[in-house]
Amino acid sequence: MADKQHLYLVDGSSYIFRAYHRLPPLTDPDGTPVGAVYGYTTMLWKLADDLDKADGPTHLAVVLDKSSQSFRNEIYDQYKANRPDPPEDLVPQFPLIRDATRAFSLPMIEEENVEADDMIASYAREAQARGWDVTIVSSDKDLMQLVGEKDGAKIDMLDTMKSARIYVDEVKDKFGVPPELVGDVLALMGDSVDNIPGIFGVGPKTASKLIDEHGSLTAALDAAEDMKKSKLKERLLEHRKDAELSRVLVTLREDCPLPIAIEDMKLDGIPGEPLAAFLEKHGFTSLLRRLDAGSGSPDRPNDLNPAKVETKGDSGTSEGNRQPLPEFPAVDRSAYETVQTMERLEHWIAKCRAARIIAVDTETSALDAMRADLVGISLATGANEACYIPLGHLNDGGGGSDMFSEKPEQVPLDDAVAALKPLLESDAVLKIGQNIKYDLNVLARYGIAVAPIDDTMILSFDLDAGRSEGGVGGHGMDELSERHLGHTPLSFKEVCGTGRKQIPFGEVPLDKATEYAAEDADVTWRLHQHLKPRLAIEHGARIYERVDRPLIPVVAQMERHGIKVDRARLAKLSEEFATETAKLEKTIHELAGKEFTVGxxxxxxxxxxxxxxxxxGKKGKSGQYSTDQSVLERLSGDGAEIADKVxxxxxxxxxxxxxxxxxxxxxNxxxxxxxxxxxxxxxxxxxxxxxDPNLQxxxxxTPIGRQIREAFVPENGNVLLAADYSQIELRLAAHMADVPELKEAFAEGEDIHARTAREMYGEADRDTRARAKTIxxxxxxxxxxxxxxxxxxxxxxxxxxxxDTYFKRFPGIQSYIHETLETVRERGYSETLFGRKTWFPRIGSKxxxxxxxxxxxxxxxxxxxxxxxIIKRAMARMMPALEDAGLEHVRMLLxxxxxxxxxxxxxxxxAASPIIERVMAEAALPAVELSVPLGIEIGTGASWDAAH
DNA sequence: CGGATCACG
DNA sequence: GACGTACGTGATCCGA
Incomplete structure (x- = not known):
């Protein structure tokens, strides 16, 4: 007796939109967003794994929308005209959905001029006609029209997110009518997303009541004439044509030509290759392990470790439903290995490749990444799983620190670099660092381009900016370790000493160096386990993945470029300033009547x-007179020559x-x-x-100060180009506080301060404009x-x-301030348009x-x-945009x-100017559409000064 | 090492 | 009833 055939039709297009909104914004090791793809992959896995189970699929196909246009647009040109563009981090996932489908070796249906729903209907009817059962994997209400039984073959629906089967009773619960009348209800109620008109003012309740009462759309519309006078009657009569058009639009085509025969949709279960390659490429490691292990359904997905994903139910995205934090054994410094032979190094490289997520830390001879030499590298693959690879040590610990003992056994630097390079550049291995920009720059000088990367310092910043004060704003490793791990790592001071007794890291004995360096990698690895999952839960992924993480290599490259400075010119200025200063000092002493330290x-x-x-007056705490600029300017105004000179x-x-x-x-x-x-x-x-130095x-x-800018120069044959956002903060204020007058002024390219002056004082002259600017x-x-x-x-x-006048003229500003403060008091943090949080723990201070x-x-x-x-987004996009245009010699410096x-x-x-301008002007898009233009001013010249 | 001062956006 | 007034930075100097 032949088993009954059961065809599953997966509505891929609608699934990915739902998955996108339900799942955290995960990214793969390349930084590509893959949250929806991950959800899609696990869903296919589950379906394929149900092969031959009761009610499971024997045949399966995925149906996708080919384009946004279909035959319905010919019937009604406004069809789906109101559709918003898909979110920007969903767009790159569309092709990956197709990759995933191919990786499962599943047939994929995509036809021009019809929608996925039509293909699903057509295949469903064909299968039903052959006596097969059909399950439509979707929760789209339009498809509910198809549910039901015919000739002993039934069609049902499966909502995988709710793990719910939808059959006739469920459709009746939802629409109040059986499936065959769903189309009539839909025609009456319309659909704002698809822009189906329906009858204006008729919603789901009224629609299902009318259809239920009269038995069909036509009957309901006909009955309108005999209804007693009401708004509803008027509307039914007036919009009858809309309803009839809508009925056509919601009708599924069940007679589309079928590009793939249904018997060719036979399901073979979960394939090995090329699925493995796909899972590996996107870092879906737990699925990969499961694949290696044989099969089993991905019940507790743990992919993109450690950003835990929960595909069932609602957890995983909600704030209150935190994953338990990982727990680790106590740090054990004796567990670390000092890697001194090529053999052990190869062992660790293999271990890192298997681990896929590793922490990396470089030890160097100095703090400046552009001057420091590599002294060693540490790696961690897990808690207490860490090693240190010394490469430039002079001291093996046998002698005192003031006496060079024999040079320890080490892997030769060049050999180690050659062996580590493929690992550190491998797409398949995520490299975590604490301030990894430093390591990027050091290793770049040894020819290694580390990628992909994560940075625990920046993770911490994107989650907790403002929450604590201290050294690196509370994001230094020692502080993070204390806060999240309750562990105090060895300090650099303890290892290298301090002050005059400080020794370079290369002179630290290997045992001590290993404890320190490997511990840093170990701690970094553990911190990553704590911080990365919080990103999705606390909505930090947007800013981390879209703004800050992509910026790391960009800024690293800017630092490596540096900028040329004319030393002779600076030296000449120094000399001039010195003579002038000496003269002034003499005059000041004369005016004072005595010699003293002017400084x-x-x-x-x-x-x-x-x-x-x-x-x-005296100044508060120190009991010292204030002599700052404003005080001296006041004295000068009173005629004190000495104040001018000072x-x-x-x-x-x-x-x-x-x-x-x-x-x-x-x-350098x-x-x-x-x-x-x-x-x-x-x-x-x-x-x-x-x-080091501050170039900001x-x-x-002042003219005298500007001479210093003349010393910042291009290399021969080059120029410097400076591109500025003009008044960007005021523009953003106009947008965020919604001030029509200011927005209009920016749109028209008006002088914004003059406009403000006109609004406030009725006219704009030199004086009122200056005041308006201050305000x-x-x-x-x-x-x-x-x-x-x-x-x-x-x-x-x-x-x-x-x-008061300002607030009266621009009421939006006042409410912006009020609302911003309310939100901060309530949540504890403020947010930018792109979701960056800044915490204000003292906002409720007494x-x-x-x-x-x-x-x-x-x-x-x-x-x-x-x-x-905005400028960070521009920076991240700048070099690719220029390179796309073939401009490979443009360097972004500052x-x-x-x-x-x-x-x-x-x-x-x-060629470059318009590209730079465009990238900067469009940097907010598509994530944020500003209601003001972003003005860019560009200048070029033979010095930074001349470029303005 | 903290305070005062001043350079920038 | 007292508080002390524009946001965000970093470098240098003086003097305890």
Whole structure:
């Protein structure tokens, strides 16, 4: 007796949209979003695994929509016209859905001019006609029309997300009518997503009641004439044509030509290859293990370890349903191995490949990644599973630290690099680092391009920015280890000493070095296990995957490029500043009547206020006179010549010590360029910060300071190009607070401060424009009457009136501030348009100063942070966009919050400028559509100064 | 090592 | 009843 055939038809297109919204935004080791693909893969697995079970499939096919157009558009041109574009991180998953289907060796149906629903209907009827049972894997309400039995062959539906079978009773529960009348109900109620008109004002309730009463759509429409006068009657009569059109649109075509014969859809279970290749490519490791192990259904998926995915029920995406945190054995430093032979190194490389997720840490001879030499590398594959590979050690621990003992046995550096390179560059192995940008730059100098990567420091930042203070903003490894693991790692000081007694890492004895280095990798691996799963649960994946993680290699490359600085020019400036400073100092001493240290605010204060008798106040804590710029400017206004001279002296000494002298020091002897280091976790708002040297505060506001910018130059034959976002924060404020007047002004390309002046004062002249500008900035920073009064040199009462006028003219600003603060008080954090969180733990402080400080920062953070997100997105897209255009010689060198600086061949300027402008202007898209344009200003020249 | 000052967006 | 006023950074200097 032949078993009954059972055809499963998978509605792939509708499944992936649902999977996308139900599953966390996971990514594979390449950073490609694969959340929906993962859900789809596990679903196919489960279905294929049910082969030959009771009611399971004997035959199976996947049906997908080929395009958004179908024959229904010819009937009704507005059909599906209101469909929003799919989310940006779903788009790259569409082709992967097809890859997954092929990997399972399943037939795939995609036909032009009809929709997946029509193909499903056609196949279902064909199978039914042959006496086969059919299960439609979908929860689409349109398909419910097909459910039921005919000639002893039944069609049902399966909602895999709810693990629910839908048969006639379920359809009746939902629509109040049997399946064959569902089309009539749908025609009456319409569908806003598909833009099916239906009868205006008729919803599911009324529709099913009418059909149930009258037995069909036509009967219901005919009966309208005899109804007693009502809104409903009018509507039925008036929109009859709409309903009839809708009936045609919701009717499924059951007679489509069938491209694949149903007997060819026979299911063979779960294949080995090429499924294994697909699972491996996307890091679906637990499925891969299951495949290796034979079969078994993926009940407890653990893929993309450690971002745990739960495909059943609702857990996994909801805030309250946290996964238990992983627990590990206590750190055991004696478990680490010192790898000193090629044989052991090969062993560890194999172990890493099998582990697929490893932590990496490099030990170097210095802190500067551009100068440091590689001293060793540590790897971790699990808790207490870590090793240290010494490569440049001088001391094996046999002698004292002041006496070189014999050089220890080590794998030769070149051999080790050659052996490790394929592992560190392998797509199949995720490399985790704590501040991995550093390791990227060190290893890049040895010819290794590490990828794919994860970074525990940035994970921590994207989850917990603002939650704690301290060294690296609370995201340093020691702090993270304490906080998440309750473990104190060996400190660098304990290993290398401190101050004058500090030794380079290469002189640390191997046993000690192994304990320290391998522990760092071990701890990093453990931290990743803690932090990565939180990303999906706490909605941090968007910002991490889409903004910050892609930026790591980009910023690393900018740091390696560095920028050329004209040393001779700086030296000349230093000299000029020195002579001028000496002259000023002499004059100041004369004016003071005695010699003193001009650079000492304490001494200066005493000279100004005690000796010379100027009036001024003491500063709170230190009991010291304040002598800052505003005080000196006031004294100067009162005619004190010495104040002028001191201001001038300060400017010159500042420029000399901080810039002209320091920048010469910062020139890298190997590259002849200056390589700053950007911190991706430096600013709570998500901005980058720049150190060693800080290239984000090079003078520009005064002519004398600007001379320093003239020393930043391109290589021969090249120019520097500077591209700025103009007024980006004000534009974002106009968008986020929804201020029509400001949005309009930006749209028209108006002078925004002049427009503000007109709105506030009725006219814009030099004076009112300047005041309006101050007020505009005050808004971005969280306004107070005293602050504004101080800036505008007016009384607080007057300032308050201005603020009131501003809020009255732009009520959106006031409600933005109010709503932002409400949200922060409620949730504890603010959010940018791209979902970056900043926490404000002191927002509810009893201390007023503290609380108000938090409030001002909280008002500013979404604006400053959104601006940071936008330029980061532009940076991540910039080089691919330029390379696509064949511009391979353009180098992105610097970022200064709203400005990007490039170095490029003179001949490339014309081609590169529009691309740079477009990438920057469109950086918010498609994730966020701004209601204001983003204006870009571009300049080029033979120096950074000339490029402005 | 903290405070004061000042360079930038 | 007192608090102390614009957001975000980093480098340098002085002086305890």
């Amino acid at each position: 000492s605010p304490k001494q200066l204060g005493e000279v100004l206020f005690d000796d010379l008798g100027h009036k001024g 201001l001038e002296w300060r400017q010159l000494t500042k420029l000399k010590s901080t810039y002209t002298d320091a920048l010469q020091q910062a020139i 002897p190997d590259t002849g360029r200056v390589h700053t280091s950007y911190s991706l976790v430096g600013a709570q708002t998500g901005r980058l910060s720049s150190t 505060n090079i003078p520009i506001r 505009n900035f005050a808004i971005l920073y969280g306004i107070s009457r005293w602050g504004l009064a101080g800036r505008l040199k007016i009384e607080p009462d007057e300032a308050q009136e201005l603020i 201390n007023q100063a503290e609380r108000q400080g938090s409030e001002r920062a909280a008002i500013n953070a979404p604006i400053q942070g959104t601006s940071a997100d 970022q200064v919050h709203d400005e990007l600086v490039f170095e490029l061949p003179e001949g490339d300027v014309e």
